[in-house]
Amino acid sequence: MNRSSDPENEYFSDGITEEIINALAKVEALKVISRTSSFYFKGQNIPLKTIAERLNVYTILEGSVRVAHGQVRITAQLVLAEEDVHLWSETWDRKLENIFAIQDEISLLIADKLREQLGHFEIADSLVNKQTDSLDAYQLALKARNYFNRWNPEDVKKAIELYEKALQIDANFSEAHIGLADGYSFLGTTGFMDGELAWSKAVEHTHKGLELDPKNPGAYYLLANISFFLECDFAGAAKHTQKAVELKPNYPEGQQYMSFLYTLKGEFSTAEKHLNLALALDPLNQETLFYKAFLLYRQEAYSAAKAVLEDLLAKNPKNIPAFTVLTYCLLMMNDAEAALHLFETLPQDVVIPHEKLGIGCLAYTLSGDEEKAQTTLQQLIEEARSPMAFQAHSYLFLAYIALAKFDAAFKVLEQALAQNSPIFLLSYTDPLAHALKADSRYPKFHQQLYPAINATPADKKQALLDASTAAAFTKKLLDYVLQEAPFLNPELSLRSLAERIEIHPNQLSWLLNTEVKKNFNEFVNHYRVEHFKTLAKDPSNSHISLMGLAYESGFNSKTVFNTCFKKETGMTPSAYIKSQAS
The missing domain is CATH 3.40.50 (Rossmann fold)
Structure with a gap:
């Protein structure tokens, strides 16, 4: 706050x-x-x-x-x-x-x-x-991130301006380079900046950021986007995403992206595992919930996907991906009229080039309006002549499939792949393209587009101390606790106790939980409870309140004392005192 x-x-x-x-x-x-x-x-x-x-x-x-x-x-x-x-x-x-x-x-x-x-x-x-010695550059980057997190073209452009100012102060500020790359990739992906220029800047700043900070998971996440959206390299995208997750397992964007890749490949159970990890880390994030809806859509659970997408749009009417996938859901639910109406309501400042034309062509084709279908198809054919008109390529491909013109669809696909167009990584396994599965050519292109993802084996955890060293430090720990009673200090921490017995905090934590079978609080509070019992039995302390004795035993909270005491003895402190008196 x-x-x-x-x-x-x-x-x-x-x-x-x-x-x-x-x-x-x-x-x-x-x-x-x-x-x-x-x-x-x-x-x-x-x-x-x-x-x-x-x-x-x-x-x-x-x-x-x-x-x-x-x-x-x-x-x-x-x-x-x-x-x-x-x-x-x-x-x-x-x-x-x-x-x-x-x-x-x-x-x-x-x-x-x-x-x-x-x-x-x-x-x-x-x-x-x-990341930087300049407080001014750091504050500019914080402000830029605040704008970027609003996820709309206008604010992303403001973020880019602020990151540029930060780099004018400190050209080696890696987070500013990563932030710029993120901003440019957003504009390049959504079509709100010339794609070639946007992606060239994204690549430049990603590599500079990675050079300055080789263990930045955000840089590898951006490399995954570059592999996918610029190089049409599914395997490269998977490799870079795995590296991001390896560097930071609690990285929701990385887990989302792994889910996204497995969803496209059609391996839904693995996609769900990664999605559930992302949802555990970021359950209310619109981006995470979008990936949930995307997976539901690809699993052909259209009604469930529709409900999630409508909720997302109620919170953010400019959520471009949610609009697109909701339109696809309506098309697959045989409600072309609703799909057309939905796209008419989309704010014009967030309409992706050729999206409206493509949706219209699909809707007219699927609803049987042959005249409008042919008109929009001819327009798509003209627009698709441009090598950079990725959306037009995708919708022309889907339109040919809807018309059962599979030869024409494969021709569009082959031409686009020859130009390294990434759009078919998204389109090829879309439910709108499922009719193509009946063609004998389908498996070949599926294998070409989505090579196997090599799962990274989990690292086996090594013991932090060998058996003899663990035994020696266990004895040293117990001797120190009994002789010096450090638990009487309410400020005692695992880190300070580790320092006193000359061991690394990570090793002491491992020792307590593995050898002594207690976490630090359980270990320390056990001795505090025992000390309290000793004090309570001493008649010379009868004038001191129970909480007074608890404080003298190292506790600094009534709630913690009562909870720990009952856990150790199975009774409340007052009940224990009465049991000792009888």
């Missing part, structure tokens, strides 16, 4: 939040809800428990950002949503110029607290990479 008096700082607050989300998403074992779904509830007075249910999450991070006079104050608290238990809260007051260090500090602390509560997973020593 933006707590600054200047509403212009909204983009900065959102940007900080997104950076922390991205940092936490680098921790493979964590399911971190992505930006769009997280921001869905922004500014709404909704109970945390309800939000957690909608997002299907266990914990919620909430906070605020205030910027003034070169200073930034960030507050954050981590809450167990179901029980409304606050795991941790913190406030940072820092100079704005140290924003990258703050983001890293916050991200690491959150990841640590989650590991202490949930069990073992590995955390890198740093989660935030400093």
